[in-house]
Amino acid sequence: MFASRVLGIIVTLMVTATALVYLAGRERRIHDNVQMDQRLELELLARDLKSQATTDPVTGLRNRAKFNKRLADEMARAERYATPFSLVLYDIDGFKTINDTQGHQVGDQLLVELSELVARKIRRTDFFARWGGDEFAIIATQSSGDRAARLAKSLVKTVSEHRFKAAPHVTCSFGVAEYSRGETAESLLSRADEALYRAKMNGRNRAERAPPRKPNGSGLVEVA
Template structure:
């Protein structure tokens, strides 16, 4: 059996004193005189460090010298009651250093009893400066509150990408509750609108410890799309390890919709919803380049409504607009998916017909002429149209190509209207 060596007498006292002196906590010993004191009989170095007072400054004085304007009155009453009853006391209050700086202190006070009489002879107080911890807690509460009330969605994940926090704005804008997403991976919100390469670049950037900024197209809980301008930052500890990822987004869905609408309006005829002249001209240039590159046929069909001025003059512009919209919708439904229909101007329309020679386009135009003639509108008279057809030839430019089909349409009108002419 191993014998544990004991420490006796003066050596034990010296070791205890050394331990107390080097404690990070403040220690002070007072007498038990509650009428005039209690008076301070001993303080350690931890007390001097916390309060800024030296031993000579405080010996013989009462600990009330540390109190000040923010010291709780409730604390004073509770402490006094505990000491008068000879009980231990645990509490927290605000004290002040020698320079007047406030600090938060937690303390434990124990009574020391005389061995012979059992009377309280001293009080030993162990004090801990909680200022930094409280300031850190206050800062955390402040930051947490700021995140909760922020108008932009915030999401935090662990290093594996599992969600550990979302704020109120996230819940409101995505439709997911906090309980539904905690522990989930953000891939839950993927819409399928973005390529895998986008996410690959994101992870490569984040794993290097760099911030990633991008526009995300996610899906809300109800299935609708939300566009987020999002910044994701890795959180790195003192050892250089990534501990979390913090994503802060801005909902730009309305802006994206507005931009899409502006782009649509810039390329769309306001009345019929078809491509406008600018957009159709771009399509024509693209198809002409493709036709040259691959040696494939390309044709144009142009048509306009016969006697359209009479519709406006006799029945009003509203009737004329209705005829234009009905015509556009009727012809659009009769075309192939590859064909591009647009309003060229006024009552003139043009169709870019890929992979089709002039003869095939003329056949298509004749079918369209018959479809238009059979079309029903609110106008009491029949609607007919004159069609011109041509195909692309060597040396053609978009201008010469369009001019030739326009000439073919003009000849159809000159020949009596409601017919197809090919050039």
């Protein structure tokens, strides 16, 4: 009888110990799962914040900050490996009138439609960003000025022939500049912007290419 009681006590203790070990392990697993969920939430939040910092909220394209970083990278690559690249700037002809007469919602819809159209026509290796307002920038990698000019002219045709939902007829003007080794980002942007301005002055719905930069006898650089 005594032996049976002792055995019963031992069995009870073993069952209790097993249950405690199980509960402790279960609690530990729950704790680990909670920590894992929290880590995942923080990682997703960090990823989302990073995306917001580099993405235009209207079009979903890269924003100006990300563009500046990519432009610096392309310039460094061009200096190191002597690889060509060109910059294409463009904007929508008469966009202010569309905004003023049809409202900003229609204007935003047009920006989205246009961005999607152009994105389908450029290479995956090219870098496409919203520069600001209705102005956009394309870094045409591994591209001479001639190739970038052909791209810009083809986009002029593509845009003018497309029928947008937001506006019946839309055209764009483009400015192209090929990077010259030793050139600053400000100089490249200025030359592309001047070419874009010239396209506007020459009737819009067209592409203009900036003349190449040439070193003069004093070692300075001037526009040809």
